[in-house]
Amino acid sequence: MTEPRSPISTSVPPTPPGIIMPPADVSGMTVEMDPVEYTLRKRLPRKLPKRRNDVYVNMKTDFRAQLSRCQKLLEGGGHREICVHGLGLAINRAINIALQLQASSQGALQLAANTSTVELVDDLEPEDPDEAREPMTRTRNNSAIHIKVFYPDPQ
């Protein structure tokens, strides 16, 4: 994988997850958290297990490149099974890759899909550097898919 690992240390101060947004301000008083003054930085999802036959599908790499990587693992790599993982928007692409692999194998390959929930953390950084408070985070969930693409064992 050529995914850059973010240098952000994972030691997060125990801040309560979730930020309660104050009600919309009407009187013109200073609001404690104005969304305009914050940038949203998405952290990378927690470190993932990576075996040689794990493929993490993303939306940045060219589709055909990811597809041929999977094909090489199954054909040249001598793997009898690979795992294709997709998160959020990449779920569609992961399914597409798995179905393409199956279609081009003339029915030799089988698919077994599992779904899960992945917890993601966003950092809210104040636009104003003087506002040096403890960093705020927001936790949210996203769906993920894990597709095993395999040659069934001859019975």
Added chain:
Amino acid sequence: PGQGGFKKVCRTEEDSPCPFPGLAPGVLEMRVKEGSKIRNLMGFAMARMQGDVAGAGGDSGGGSLRQVIFSGSGRAVTKTITCTEIMKRKVGCLHQLTKLRYKGVREVWESQEGGASEMTVHRTIPSISILLSKDPLDPQEPGYQPPETISALWEEREGADVPQTASKRPLSLSPHSSFPDSKRVCLGLEDGA
């Protein structure tokens, strides 16, 4: 978003056989669409799956369903998975079977400049169908997931190459449906909140 002055006027999915043969008739099928509100889908589905108070260990399924299917295609696939994940978290102890396939879709596009011309596009899109069941399902079926376990596909297995993904984990038989005692930490935040 006009595509060269064309606007999509309708989209019909071609019929395909049910991916779960041999199901009991009258299973609720939730067809998730791109614009469906998760709140509405879940409100409807949860009411039917939680028909009676959880905790009755016996055979007293007082009007509540045993099984539900969530299906969606194209841009609705992620939403379909999100719905099943929410339901698994809220109901607990559900057996899951996931099936993937291609679906044929016919789209009719109409010219926006004096709608005389019309064209039909046929495309094939990935679709997902997920069966959630209170009753056990065949664990040998590809795409089966036992209740309240984190997928063995996701976790690093100790054995380098285990052929079967049979996760031998004691199933929690507690009939509660609030917080499953899985490794997942529920922080009381709903998806999309």
